[in-house]
Amino acid sequence: LVRSQILIAQGHELFSDEVGIPPQDEIPRNGYAIQARITTEDPENNFAPDYGRILNYRSAAGFGIRLDAGAGDAGSIITPFYDSMLVKLTAFGSRFDVALSRMSRALREFRIRGVKTNIPFIENVINDPTFRSGQATTRLIDTNPDLFKFTPRRDRATKLLNYLSDVTVNGNATAKGYDPERIIPPARLPHYAPKIDKPKGSRDKLLEIGPEKFAEWARDETRLLITDTTMRDAHQSLLATRMRTVDMLNVADAIAQRTPELFSLEMWGGATFDTAMRFLSECPWERLAALREKVPNICFQMLFRGSNAVGYSNYPDNVVAGFVKHAADAGMDIFRIFDSLNYLPNMQVAMEAAREHGKVICEGTVCYTGNLTGKYDLNYYINKAKELEKMGAHTLCIKDMAGLARPAAAKQLVSALKQEIGIPIHFHTHDSSGINAASVLAASEAGVDIVDLAISSMSGSTSQPNLNSVVAALEGQERETGLDGDALQEFADYWEQVLEFYKPFDTSPRSGTAEVYTHEMPGGQFTNLKEQANAMGLGHRWPEIARCYAEVNDLFGDIIKVTPSSKVVGDMAMFLITRGMTPQEVLEIEPGSVDFPESVIDMLWGGLGQPDGGWPKDVQKAVLGNKEPTTKRPGELAEPVDLEATRAELSKTLGREATDNDLYSHLMYPQVFADFQKFLENYDRLTGLPTTAFFYGLQIGEEVHIEIAAGKILFVKLISIGDANEDGVRNVFFELNGMPREATVVDHKLAPKDVVTREKGNPKDPLQAVAPMPGMVTEINAEVGQQVEEGDPIVTLEAMKMLTTISAGQAGKVTEILVVKGEPVESGDLLAKLEA
Known part of the structure; x- marks a missing residue:
């Protein structure tokens, strides 16, 4: 030219x-x-x-x-x-x-x-x-x-490398104190034939004949039916509910193909819903869907806390009913519905919702405590069971959440119930005492229809009794289970290797203990409360905490203890221990003079319902002060939630149409769900990341592969970690699919204390002023306390000689200005906050 x-x-x-x-x-x-x-x-x-x-x-x-x-x-x-x-x-x-x-x-x-x-x-x-x-x-x-x-x-690869950089350099906050010095090999998978169709199982029968006839089939079956709890209560009890979805998916195909004789897989509900989002950064609904795809033939079972759903407080009736329907539509088959105080009115809404669905099993539950003496004698359980049968339960669960049912008591209770009710009996226990396999066998002799057990390497202690051993014990007997012992052993070998991934969370006792008959702590709570004590620096006082737990239970009137009531007992025990108080001293204080934990106040007010015989009046007075308690069912006091209005508001926050999964996760745990969404924005979904990499990062030279979508696999290898600069920032070098990549991360151990990491904002939130691009603050257009209208300027930025004004997304009052004139900002930095 x-x-x-x-x-x-x-x-x-x-x-x-x-x-x-x-x-x-x-x-x-x-x-x-x-x-x-x-x-x-x-x-x-x-x-x-x-x-x-x-x-x-x-x-x-x-x-x-x-x-x-x-x-x-x-x-x-x-x-x-x-x-x-x-x-x-x-x-x-x-x-x-x-x-x-x-x-x-x-x-x-x-x-x-x-x-x-x-x-x-x-x-x-x-x-x-x-x-x-x-x-x-x-x-x-x-x-x-x-x-x-x-x-x-989505830029999933970059987000993945950012996460791996952070966890490799700084560790995972939930796994502090354990840093493996070697590459932990992946677990060896059990054998199965992927090209062979999965045999028909219990779910096929349920869908074919419906819940009523399915319950009749379970009642008439000679063999002892087995629920495998490995994917829910076992790891909740042993590992503080930290089991990740990827480790379940890896073995799911083999379970479906090689053990179709199982009655059910307990794999959802309880604490898993909260923990999946809070600690594992996973969507619990996606776990359900992914496992359902791999195991279409065996019934899935969940633990549902009545009017507490999968949370720790009472929810409005329409939220409870809506959750049950959505979970059933998503693939759940058996709803084990219980109340933490055996307060049956709290179970009614959930039970009715399960029955109205028409395709799922409603398992009414009576929680077990004591030893068939005193307040909780045989008549107590028989009366509860009869009421649950009248309420429409397809099956009855005896939920021995602390492992208190001794062999003789288990046999006596099952024998009596078989004479009094006509629905199948499902026995759930924990092996906290070390002898509860004997209780299972005693219940089997008495005619129990279904029992909960866990794969051998995930059994014992605060978990369920040993599934493999019980199956072997019944071989050649009238109640032989029909399960393949070789397959069960391969599953046990797999889970034993997987356990090494979760060492920081294994705080369960090494052996059974008769102490459980004193403190009556549920197996699922034991590891969680011990983890909480360790986090608070009170691990060395555990025996004292356990004694205080038992004394608090007596203070409350010897109540049924299972989530959330057990959590309240634990909260009170920790509260008293940290303040140097005894349970007896609670009755000696001026009523209302101590700020007790909110959970304690709520329970004694009546927020969880009523125990048989009511709450001790003197304890209520001491804790509540002048606050008048209620005896009404909590669900009656809660206004129905406008689900569609809530969905619309949530959609605005998310910047997309909120799904039913989003809606019910938000309704259960609003802040946990919000934090989970923030994690996804930063790192995307990490469900496919190997567990060792998720918790501990990578070793130099270690390579992992991550399937981020069907057929789309990323191969990531850690090459080296650079020296930190004066601000504590390190470059971390990877190979991604064979190509060099790097990420930067602040080493928290080296970063100067005076270096300020600016808070990132949510550009979708109209009450936040967020920098849309990197630049320099040239003008502060508003001040704290000022009332602004939608569109009013808040901050002006300059970049490449171009001025950009960040305006108020809606009318409100300015509560914080987080920048000063002349200060550089990065894209996404939070500049100011408003309140409506």
């Missing part, structure tokens, strides 16, 4: 031989070409320039593609002082549509991480029907708002 300009300036004709441009009518059209300028401009923010370090840069290539490179390269620093163009991408083809297809393919091949680009906008343009038809004009952008509707880029 420049040469032609010089020649023309010298007097040569445009079409002369010297210039070499033929006349227009001699220029043939040999095809079509399209050029796209890829820049670091954000189309979602009015094409504001972005700058920073390019973390990863992968170019497109192939026939019909030309690249004229600019500043684009991994490691390049994009500054605010120069042109933001990274590369010119040219696609050509014999036809216009061919050139467009090549351009589209090339744009999809680009991977540019660390800075925002205009690629999503270019993709929308070249895929626009008007543009593809050749009818586009210069008004195309002005008249087509759909060009600015973008599918969010």
